[in-house]
Amino acid sequence: MVRRLCDETDARRLLNPGPVAIVTTAWRGLTNAAPIAWTAPLSMEPPLVGCVVHPHRHTADMIRFSEEFAINIPGPGLLKQTAFLGSHTGLNANKLEAAGLTLFNALRISAPLIDGCLAWIECGVHDVIRIGDHTLFVGRVTGVQALDEAYAGSWLLAERQYSPLTYIGGTKYAVVGDPLEATFEVDAQGGLVVENAEERERREEEEARERELRDAEGEQGYQEMRSG
Numbered sequence: 001m002v003r004r005l006c007d008e009t010d011a012r013r014l015l016n017p018g019p020v021a022i023v024t025t026a027w028r029g030l031t032n033a034a035p036i037a038w039t040a041p042l043s044m045e046p047p048l049v050g051c052v053v054h055p056h057r058h059t060a061d062m063i064r065f066s067e068e069f070a071i072n073i074p075g076p077g078l079l080k081q082t083a084f085l086g087s088h089t090g091l092n093a094n095k096l097e098a099a100g101l102t103l104f105n106a107l108r109i110s111a112p113l114i115d116g117c118l119a120w121i122e123c124g125v126h127d128v129i130r131i132g133d134h135t136l137f138v139g140r141v142t143g144v145q146a147l148d149e150a151y152a153g154s155w156l157l158a159e160r161q162y163s164p165l166t167y168i169g170g171t172k173y174a175v176v177g178d179p180l181e182a183t184f185e186v187d188a189q190g191g192l193v194v195e196n197a198e199e200r201e202r203r204e205e206e207e208a209r210e211r212e213l214r215d216a217e218g219e220q221g222y223q224e225m226r227s228g
């Protein structure tokens with residue numbers, strides 16, 4: 001394993017992935033949508049979420065003027081549509097129509113919601129903060145909806161099609177998955193027991209099985225089996 005020094009700009013990519021959002025907006029009869037990867041929960045009470053948008057984006061103007069926005073969270077079924085919406089500006093184009101997306105009315109705001117997404121968060125603008133070369137729009141959450149198949153107090157991650165899409169960078173995305181249950185024990189000194197007796201036994205059994213396979217198949221055959 002090699003630890004490599006990265007560029008300062010790598011910090012943003014390393015902090016992905018959270019679910020990618022498609023931010024929808026409406027103003028004077030016009031609508032727009034753009035994928036925004038930089039979103040964050042900011043406060044529980046009042047419920048506030050943040051959405052970081054470059055001031056050159058049409059979305060930034062749409063949020064500023066309408067003082068509202070919706071966060072639509074897509075699954076892998078909307079991968080192409082998400083990339084398409086992020087490929088050009090909606091300043092002089094109806095991207096939602098061109099993407100062939102079906103919309104439905106939000107509960108409390110005029111921005112449309114995208115059918116086929118897994119969850120939807122409606123926000124009124126609570127604060128606008130200029131931060132470096134971007135603008136942080138702080139949204140006061142006014143409505144939240146989610147699909148039963150996708151969410152029950154937390155993301156279920158039971159089925160790929162109902163798991164959120166996350167943005168890695170460039171043209172790369174991933175589906176959030178492989179949920180793990182974290183339980184741990186502490187020893188008499190309060191230190192973490194990284195591996196208890198049962199886990200050690202399971203690991204040793206697994207290692208013994210791998211050794212037997214290696215002996216039976218030879219190193220090359222074993223590597224081929226592992227990669228194939």
Ligand SMILES: Cc1cc2nc3c(=O)[nH]c(=O)nc-3n(C[C@H](O)[C@H](O)[C@H](O)COP(=O)(O)O)c2cc1C
Pocket residue numbers: 020032033034035036037038039052053054056057058059060082083085086087088089090091167
């Ligand atoms: C997956 C993805 C995530 C993106 N995340 C952000 C982001 O967090 N903030 C931002 O300002 N632009 C982001 N962009 C770029 C905008 O979505 C893109 O510039 C878009 O065309 C802007 O459209 P608009 O001018 O209609 O608002 C992202 C693009 C993609 C494809």
